[in-house]
Amino acid sequence: MAPDLGNRVGAGRPGWLTGAVLIVRDLVVEVGGKTIVDGATFQVRAGDKVGLVGRNGAGKTTLFRALGGATAPRSGQIRREGGTGYLSQDPRQDAVPDDTSCLAHVLSGRGLDVAAERLEKLRIALEEDPSERNIARFSTAQEQFENAEGYAAESEVRKLVDGLGLRSDRLDLTLGALSGGERRRLELARILFAGSDLLLLDEPTNHLDADARDWLLRFLRAYRGALLVISHDLDLLDEAITRVLHLDREGEDATGELVEYRGTYSQYLTARERDEERQAKLAERQESEIRRLSTLADKMRGQSAKRARIAKSLDKRVSRLADDKVEGPAARRRLDLRFPPPPPSGRTVLTATELWKSYGELDVFSDVSFDVGRGERLLIMGLNGAGKTTLLKVLAGQLQPDLGEVELGHQVSAGYYAQEHEGIVDGRSLLDHMREQAGLGDEQLRALMGMFGLSGDKAFQDAGTLSGGEKTKLALAQLVAGRHNLLLLDEPTNNLDPMSRTATGEALASWPGTMVVVSHDVEFVEALAPDRVLMMPEGQLDYFSPDALELVALA
Ligand SMILES: Nc1ncnc2c1ncn2[C@@H]1O[C@H](COP(=O)(O)OP(=O)(O)OP(=O)(O)O)[C@@H](O)[C@H]1O
Numbered sequence: 001m002a003p004d005l006g007n008r009v010g011a012g013r014p015g016w017l018t019g020a021v022l023i024v025r026d027l028v029v030e031v032g033g034k035t036i037v038d039g040a041t042f043q044v045r046a047g048d049k050v051g052l053v054g055r056n057g058a059g060k061t062t063l064f065r066a067l068g069g070a071t072a073p074r075s076g077q078i079r080r081e082g083g084t085g086y087l088s089q090d091p092r093q094d095a096v097p098d099d100t101s102c103l104a105h106v107l108s109g110r111g112l113d114v115a116a117e118r119l120e121k122l123r124i125a126l127e128e129d130p131s132e133r134n135i136a137r138f139s140t141a142q143e144q145f146e147n148a149e150g151y152a153a154e155s156e157v158r159k160l161v162d163g164l165g166l167r168s169d170r171l172d173l174t175l176g177a178l179s180g181g182e183r184r185r186l187e188l189a190r191i192l193f194a195g196s197d198l199l200l201l202d203e204p205t206n207h208l209d210a211d212a213r214d215w216l217l218r219f220l221r222a223y224r225g226a227l228l229v230i231s232h233d234l235d236l237l238d239e240a241i242t243r244v245l246h247l248d249r250e251g252e253d254a255t256g257e258l259v260e261y262r263g264t265y266s267q268y269l270t271a272r273e274r275d276e277e278r279q280a281k282l283a284e285r286q287e288s289e290i291r292r293l294s295t296l297a298d299k300m301r302g303q304s305a306k307r308a309r310i311a312k313s314l315d316k317r318v319s320r321l322a323d324d325k326v327e328g329p330a331a332r333r334r335l336d337l338r339f340p341p342p343p344p345s346g347r348t349v350l351t352a353t354e355l356w357k358s359y360g361e362l363d364v365f366s367d368v369s370f371d372v373g374r375g376e377r378l379l380i381m382g383l384n385g386a387g388k389t390t391l392l393k394v395l396a397g398q399l400q401p402d403l404g405e406v407e408l409g410h411q412v413s414a415g416y417y418a419q420e421h422e423g424i425v426d427g428r429s430l431l432d433h434m435r436e437q438a439g440l441g442d443e444q445l446r447a448l449m450g451m452f453g454l455s456g457d458k459a460f461q462d463a464g465t466l467s468g469g470e471k472t473k474l475a476l477a478q479l480v481a482g483r484h485n486l487l488l489l490d491e492p493t494n495n496l497d498p499m500s501r502t503a504t505g506e507a508l509a510s511w512p513g514t515m516v517v518v519s520h521d522v523e524f525v526e527a528l529a530p531d532r533v534l535m536m537p538e539g540q541l542d543y544f545s546p547d548a549l550e551l552v553a554l555a
């Protein structure tokens with residue numbers, strides 16, 4: 001299908017670079033005393049679409065920040081030609097003040113925000129005092145804005161935002177008023193509007209529903225600039241890219257290596273598997289040769305002088321072999337996750353009665369009533385902005401409804417997983433976070449974190465510096481430590497690398513407690529096999545059927 005390019009800017013703009021857009025030489029990147037890469041060299045040319053993959057915490061985001069110029073590398077060269085558009089994994093950490101107008105923020109992509117804001121100020125001044133001087137100042141500014149194609153730009157922005165599924169009236173709000181999903185769309189709009197030669201996108205499909213995701217896929221396929229993308233969205237990596245850079249950093253203290261593969265993600269997986277098999281075989285052969293020679297040498301020792309000499313030369317060969325030995329790929333570290341059985345609870349776990357919630361003028365939902373029985377799995381569906389996160393917050397007691405009430409059943413303890421990791425605060429260690437869950441000793445808490453791959457000294461790291469996936473894992477470990485029998489989960493698989501995602505999905509799926517879940521992750525929902533679906537904002541309840549799976553990605 002030909003992509004619908006009517007709504008976007010950038011790809012057709014004149015003056016596109018054709019050569020190398022990003023040149024990286026001998027790059028050394030460090031963070032928190034760890035070496036992420038040491039001596040990486042590669043190039044990205046216009047039209048190249050590169051996926052950057054690696055386990056949670058490997059250092060992908062850290063590397064991106066250096067490539068985009070947000071942080072300085074330890075050493076080496078990074079040359080960027082033309083403009084760079086950078087989408088961060090967590091837009092809340094961007095240094096843009098929350099009271100910035102959304103429209104101005106997008107316009108800032110082409111440096112038009114200052115002119116737009118000045119024009120708005122002069123318009124207000126004119127309204128208050130229609131003096132001749134104010135009229136003249138306003139019309140000069142208007143003319144300048146028009147000459148800079150400011151008006152055309154504004155309508156371009158509205159179309160773009162529409163393509164990404166963000167209601168265009170949201171542009172008139174400030175950044176702080178947007179939900180996580182809306183904020184990401186706006187950032188994408190800004191980057192695409194800027195028409196950069198190089199896009200660095202860190203998990204761009206997080207928080208996007210299927211329409212917006214498809215739109216983005218089409219955009220990226222047709223994009224003529226250079227793209228570097230970090231994603232756990234395998235479809236995106238298969239459809240929109242031509243090369244994979246694997247950031248291979250086995251352990252916490254290991255130095256990473258960038259390994260390049262041509263082709264899509266599936267092709268990379270096959271090639272990688274072959275590489276690992278080959279390496280494992282080689283390692284095995286070398287080991288058995290070392291064993292054979294050592295045994296031989298041991299036998300010869302303590303016999304005749306001649307044999308002792310042979311033994312010595314064998315020893316030398318063994319030590320040479322050992323020096324050059326390749327390491328077999330470490331056994332793929334699977335997370336072995338188990339959620340402890342839930343403490344008993346009453347038969348009705350949660351009752352919501354006539355819930356009503358609005359933000360100012362806007363009713364998010366009105367008159368939503370339902371109940372959840374013990375062991376039941378309720379999936380909340382609805383388009384972006386339909387109030388799924390708001391409803392979960394109300395159920396978790398984090399937000400007061402305007403009307404109605406939420407009642408928990410007998411002996412029910414609810415644990416809440418927040419979509420945007422609001423529960424994880426800067427300046428406190430992982431262990432401090434775990435200690436909030438009463439009743440377990442440090443040993444046990446550290447063992448729980450270890451189960452999620454957060455082991456050793458990691459327990460004392462400032463949780464604010466964790467990677468996206470590590471934050472998800474900490475929040476899940478907190479839930480496990482809390483020994484709840486009701487889990488309220490808002491997109492619990494976002495940010496997880498494929499292996500962790502599967503492990504988390506399986507662990508939750510086999511947990512017999514009660515769950516209320518929001519998720520766009522089809523595989524996860526399939527494993528979970530929900531009993532019922534609550535459609536938002538109407539609050540209509542239905543039994544879950546496999547047909548509904550098609551809607552999961554949409555809603
Ligand atoms: N100040 C710090 N002190 C100690 N460790 C840190 C610090 N900042 C980052 N790290 C660690 O560096 C590693 C790399 O983080 P980064 O965010 O780059 O990972 P990532 O590959 O993007 O992971 P994800 O897939 O989870 O997003 C993580 O293990 C993180 O905890």
Ligand SMILES: [Mg+2]
Nearest residue numbers: 061089467468
């Ligand atoms: Mg990251």
